[in-house]
Amino acid sequence: MHQAALLGGMIHDASHYGWKVAQPPHDWRKMAEAVQNHVKSLNWGHRVQLQDRKVKYFNFKASFVNPHMVCGVSKGGEETLLSADHIVIATGGRPRYPTHIEGALEYGITSDDIFWLKESPGKTLVVGASYVALECAGFLTGLGLDTTVMIRSVPLRAFDQQMASLVTEHMAVHGTRILRGCTPLRVERLSDGRLQVTWVDLASDKKDTGTFDTVLWAVGRVPETRGLNLEKAGVRTNPNTQKILVDAQEATSVPHIYAIGDVAEGRPELTPTAIMAGRLLAQRLCSRSSDLMDYDNVPTTVFTPLEYGCVGLSEEEAVARHGEERVEVYHAYYKPLEFVVPERDASQCYIKMVCLREPPQLVLGLHFLGPNAGEVTQGFALGIKCGASYQQVMRTVGIHPTCAEEVAKLRISKRSGLDPTVTGC
């Protein structure tokens, strides 16, 4: 859907390049159908792959009976007992409903639902400051819908805060209404079917209301551990987060029971991390190797309208770990070539590389805000895995014209106080 929204923007740019197009309207139904078909086909593909590898797939809800036994309940209510030497819990998480807010459950939806809506969500309020919240708000705006984001404190909490504020600044400039420091109190349905949301501004304590067609909760995710009867197996969880406690081997408090993915405590909630952890675990269990999962320097991208790709430490983390004196941050504001002809605003297109100050200046983190951030960041993540230094990155010849080459041209440090705007090519 992010791609669908980006295409809208590109249609708009096209006229600058000589294409005679009027901005066409967007058909939510057509897009939703296509997306849903794709997701279904993925599910299908997974099932088939399991079949082919002779993995028995049961459509059961599982829970523990004892440390080595699991009870599976089918849709029809039939129970089956299954025992095993090793058990892996990978139940993931589900979006959280803020049940303390009146009407949240009855009238709001979550990201689980947004891709399955048959009709356009219309004027939408997105509550939350996670990447899910910002990505959803971003593409809804891009598709031409009136969208508001309500953030209680800071956007993208776990991310570099300078970058997070540039991300939201871009969204605000491009049509998303952002309400900072507010939290909803209740959601009511009006007689015409629309939703009325009442919220409070935490700083001034003033209340306000708004009318929306859809309210989307993106206030975090909860791990799916409640129905598992973990106590019967002796598996311990973090009482605050309800995530399963694991060690570096992905083992829980019970040696032969493991947990991977979003359900495990302290892991980045990312697909590829779960995939890799799962694979490595399987190899260790089959004694094929003893390699552990390395959770450091996991690259990720937030797919907001202006994408934010990052790997390694945020500036705050680097300073906290090493001290400000020992950290050097190189940065640049640049203009993607594709923004030039359509005269797009590139004010938030920004890159920074956080390094150690001591030569050869090991790269601690890279942050890239701009188009195709995922593509740009992936290769540099490899570099960081190889222990890249600032010198090595600077010695890499740039590919012209790309946005990625600007990473290899970062010369201005924050410390110098010089203007980091790139001029010329």
Place this chain on the structure above:
Amino acid sequence: MVKELFSSLGVDCNILELDQVDDGASVQEVLSEITNQRTVPNIFVNKVHVGGCDRTFQAHQSGLLQKLLQEDPAYDYDLIVIGGGSGGLSCAQEAAALGRRVMVLDLVVPSPQGTSWVKHNWETMTEAIQKHVGSLNWSYRRALREKAVAYVNSYGEFVEHHKIKATDGKGQETYYTAAKFVIATGERPRYLGIQGDKEYCITSDDLFSLPYCPGATLVVGASSVALECAGFLAGLGLEVTVMVRSQLLRGFDQEMAEKVASSMQQIGVRFLRKFVPVEVQQLERGSPGKLKVVAKSTEGTEMIEGLYNTVLLAIGRDSCTKKIGLEKIGVKVNEKTGKIPVNDVEQSSVPYVYAVGDVVEGKPELTPVAVQAGRLLARRLFGGRLEKCDYINAPTVVFTPLEYGCCGYAEEKAVEVYRKENLEVYHTLFWPLEWTVACRDSNTCYAKIICSKFDNDRVIGFHVLGPKAGEITQGFAAAMKCGLTKQLLDDTIGIHPTCAQDDVGVTFRMWFLRAELQYRQLSVNSCRFLPVGRCSPPWRSRSPRGWTSCRRAAEAKPLLSRSLSRCRFCEDDVLSGKPGDSVGARRRDSSSAVHPPG
């Protein structure tokens, strides 16, 4: 060693070999008295005692040596750069930043069609493009002014050692001298040398300022310029034909070159392989007019004719070294190519004359390479630095409609240098997420890495064909510079698209399959009987430590096992006698090899 240092700086040395003169020992005594140094080499620069080998290198590092050598009030400038392109400007700016007196001589000679590329005019698109180019030029000029570099819009040529003649647009001549020179004159498009080429054909120089749409176009050539132009013209809806004499994208990995060509064919570009034009006639004048091209086969006597609105020549570029007086001062130039051979510090056969950019023999013809080379050269000459330009692993991208990015060795070259048995090639087809919903083909985008077995499976070649190849390749190039190995690649987590529930984002990730070098075939459809791209994702059998060979992927193809006889989406009965292979026949024993079809 010190001799080499001075030689690389272009400095004439007076060398007195003490063991070759009769009174060597007495000289040594005297030296010891004046300098307190008994050892050799003992170095003096412009009457100042520098010291021995170590002290001289230190002085070079710190810039002191440069200062001592700089006593050249005899010259107008410390550095004159001939050519104001990427390499020239970067060198000039860096030298100026290091405090030197610099001049840039820059004049673009109009092409035979009369367009110097700085002029602009062509409907909405070219107007916008030219506006951008103009603003770039303006910002370059301003940057030079700010650094107090003398920019002269004149044609420069050598008249004698250390002296050039600058001729401006009006024919006025001025003379300048400098201690050092950098040739950065670049190249211009080459013409065929056949009847009608200069009168009726255009080159890439002209295309971006053409005041009218070129219409049905014949592109002659197989370079990246040819394919890029053909590609975007086709993308703009024009009828495009590409005439290729022999190889496509010479110098590039040929497997990738062929894939680029076939991706272009998919969007309607027509290729005429193994033909060369012999004559271009104008049938009608106009904007555009109508041209007839007669071409001859390179493999026989066949002749063909074609009618086009525009003929675009992109058969290569010639170095601008013919008329700048290089022969007057003895700078060696390759007669055939016109390029200037240089050593690893960009020095020509004449010690005070250097060259950077496209004009240099044997180096990649890329803007950023020239920029880097120019900058580092200035630092070595004037900043006391020693770093040389690293031309190896300079990444490059061909901006055809489906982009091709690469860094390091082409497969053929790798096999030549390392030998097949010492290499491992990992490859994959991939299906960008943005193509899935759009129902684009799933068997087109492709990537491969070439690893050196000797060297811990270090990645020595990287090739990717797909959208945004440039953005993708840049980071990989940085990683290769840091010694990327296959293991590190495996250990790095991909930035991922889909998860069944939260399908919000998309990007490219590398999935690698082990493949014996000789088994290159890899097909990806899981639902084999469906039209490609309609429903299922390609097989990304990401191999863990015990690598799945590509054979497994081939086996996995008819993934619908016996218990599932109907494809859920197309309703085809996949087990009943569909023409072609059946499920059972494709399965092979995992220990046997899969032979590529055909």
